[in-house]
Amino acid sequence: MNTLSILSAADLKKTFRVSSQGHSTRSLTALDQVSLRLEAGETLGIAGESGCGKSTLAKIMAGLLAPDSGTVCYKGTPLSELGRDEGIIFRLKTQMIFQDPFSSLNPRMRIGDSISEPFKIAGMAAPQQRIELERIMASVGLSLEAANRFPDEFSGGQRQRIGIARALAASPEILIADEPVSSLDISIQAQIINILLQMKCDFTLSMMIVSHNLLILRHICDRIIIMYLGAVVESGPAAKLFSRCRHPYTEALIAAIPGLHTTAAKSELLQDDLPSALSIPSGCRFHPRCRHAVDRCRHESPTLTDYSDGHSTACHLSNSLYG
Ligand code: SF4
Numbered sequence: 381m382n383t384l385s386i387l388s389a390a391d392l393k394k395t396f397r398v399s400s401q402g403h404s405t406r407s408l409t410a411l412d413q414v415s416l417r418l419e420a421g422e423t424l425g426i427a428g429e430s431g432c433g434k435s436t437l438a439k440i441m442a443g444l445l446a447p448d449s450g451t452v453c454y455k456g457t458p459l460s461e462l463g464r465d466e467g468i469i470f471r472l473k474t475q476m477i478f479q480d481p482f483s484s485l486n487p488r489m490r491i492g493d494s495i496s497e498p499f500k501i502a503g504m505a506a507p508q509q510r511i512e513l514e515r516i517m518a519s520v521g522l523s524l525e526a527a528n529r530f531p532d533e534f535s536g537g538q539r540q541r542i543g544i545a546r547a548l549a550a551s552p553e554i555l556i557a558d559e560p561v562s563s564l565d566i567s568i569q570a571q572i573i574n575i576l577l578q579m580k581c582d583f584t585l586s587m588m589i590v591s592h593n594l595l596i597l598r599h600i601c602d603r604i605i606i607m608y609l610g611a612v613v614e615s616g617p618a619a620k621l622f623s624r625c626r627h628p629y630t631e632a633l634i635a636a637i638p639g640l641h642t643t644a645a646k647s648e649l650l651q652d653d654l655p656s657a658l659s660i661p662s663g664c665r666f667h668p669r670c671r672h673a674v675d676r677c678r679h680e681s682p683t684l685t686d687y688s689d690g691h692s693t694a695c696h697l698s699n700s701l702y703g
Contacts, residue, residue: 384456385417386586387441387474387554392450394436394610398658408657410436411447412610418554423580423587425597425618427633428607429654434590437607438558441588442476472498475552479559481543485531491542492517492527498550512549519582520545520575537568544575548583555579556588561596573600595637598622603690606630609657609665612684616691626693626702628670664696672697 394411410433418424418441426434439445441452443459451458454470462470478484485494492513499509514524520541531539540560547555557576561569577600580587591597597604598618605615606629614627625631632650650669655661661668667677674697682694695701 384419385453386420386455387588388415388417388453388456389437389441390415390451390453392437392440392447392452394433394440394445394447406658409433409610409660410657411440412660414450414607414610414612416605416612416615418586418588420553420586421584422603423589423601425601425604426588426590426607427592427594427597427604429633430592431609431654431657432607433610433657434607435558438476438556438588438590442474442556443470444476472550473552474554474556475547475550477540477543477547477555477557477560479563481539482531484543485539485546487531490528490530491534492524494531495527495542495546495549497546516545516549519548519579521571535568536564537571540564540568540572541575544572544579548579552583552585554586554588556590558590559592560589562591562593569596576600594633606633609655609660611665612694613666614691614693614695615684616687616693617689620689620691624702626687626691626698627695628672628701629666630693632669664694672701 392411392414396408396410397405398408399405414437416424426437428434436445440447443452453459454462454474457466459470485491495516496509496513499512504512513527517524517527522538522541522545531542534542560576561572564572573596576587579585589597589601601618603615604618604621606613606627608629614621614625614630621630622634625634655668663679664670664673664677664682667673670677676696680696682696684692684694685698686692
């Protein structure tokens with residue numbers, strides 16, 4: 381593990397017990413041997429279809445959920461080994477932005493009070509709190525007048541601005557955003573993305589952005605990790621992933637982006653629907669949907685192999701398919 385990474389994970393595994401009427405409890409694999417690193421100042425994107433484990437990964441990296449096994453390290457120290465004070469610092473320095481910011485806001489609390497909570501915890505004097513509140517709200521495009529209103533008086537885009545302001549008030553080093561714009565209109569999405577990009581510069585943040593929208597991730601991320609059924613199948617620099625991906629699943633995701641020039645349609649590249657995480661296919665977990673699958677793919681799981689420039693992929697045929 382790279383001890384210089386601001387946040388890193390090694391061999392994360394997470395399963396959930398699920399039960400349905402008339403069936404016994406079964407095990408759903410959300411994450412399987414996932415490792416990653418987030419460098420200081422970097423923006424890392426996590427992509428994949430719904431149910432691939434990316435939101436579970438975000439919660440574990442933020443310390444909100446414990447893995448079954450594996451380790452998350454903050455500046456090289458496992459979260460489980462952080463002392464009381466270090467743990468408090470980690471929780472303050474690692475802030476999360478949710479898809480639905482409303483659920484993380486107290487509906488009976490004025491948003492100025494919600495955003496100011498970290499100032500109060502830090503023991504900041506009231507006049508300074510007002511100055512900081514105005515500065516943070518202005519940075520996300522909200523006027524100080526809005527501080528006296530309640531969450532249900534705001535639109536979805538404004539609530540996401542409030543969610544970002546609330547996260548920034550803690551002076552974080554790391555921002556983890558789980559589908560921060562997926563519930564918003566296209567025009568509002570662009571505004572929120574621009575705010576996140578501006579925040580990265582103004583507050584020198586390291587960011588991890590979870591999204592099913594690869595085009596958004598290409599726009600804002602330095603590196604992108606592609607997940608499929610709980611495992612990393614490809615990762616690399618954002619530009620390289622688009623110009624020269626090395627995994628059939630990534631190729632299919634890129635082909636599914638409307639308006640992008642691709643040589644084949646998604647329907648030609650992705651066969652069948654996404655299998656259930658209750659029953660992960662043997663061998664390469666992508667093989668039931670892969671048009672290139674050979675016998676080996678059905679029995680032998682490919683390992684994540686490093687190529688040049690931090691590009692890695694898990695596919696037996698990557699060299700022969702992509703050179
Ligand atoms: Fe397709 Fe086989 Fe590569 Fe899996 S290992 S992505 S099934 S070619």
